[in-house]
Amino acid sequence: AQSVTQLDSQVPVFEEAPVELRCNYSSSVSVYLFWYVQYPNQGLQLLLKYLSGSTLVKGINGFEAEFNKSQTSFHLRKPSVHISDTAEYFCAVTRSGQTGANNLFFGTGTRLTVIP
């Protein structure tokens, strides 16, 4: 099975500063990786995904993530955060190449708080 570890449960950062949210995964097979964001009282929204190809993937709202197979990491970054980025961020992994329904394994989430 696959698993995800998000090392930081809370990350406070000042507005317009850069941020990195860390995600490490564990799997014995090839995987696909995802970052989701959850705003208060809402469901999860896909930020970006890595399936194959370039290890640097760009997503919505100015976020990007880099897949590092040797370090089994998929850290999320943004060069300059805004107040509106305050939310919970979830990293998720699934086994690659599945057909039919696919199970996503989620981390415990990182609460990003942007300070004015």
Place this chain on the structure above:
Amino acid sequence: ETGVTQTPRHLVMGMTNKKSLKCEQHLGHNAMYWYKQSAKKPLELMFVYSLEERVENNSVPSRFSPECPNSSHLFLHLHTLQPEDSALYLCASSQAWQGMYEQYFGPGTRLTVT
């Protein structure tokens, strides 16, 4: 309506009540999921349906009963719940063919069991 919708958004029920949560996806997907989200815990996958057939049941107590009458609709029937079942229940859908593996989530139903 677009995306994945869930009703009701909030539900308060007593331990002896019977209620149902409804999920509808407008994306033409062929797989649907129920998740439970509790404070300070990872999302817990409860049930998975693929082409309207249940393919996974992650040891969920029988007081939760899913139903998938067609590829667009998913229900979660609730009866004799416990206070620890209070949580945000999220529905999601996906189309695992054609290289799309991400899941699209609804806004959730906030359930409080009293």
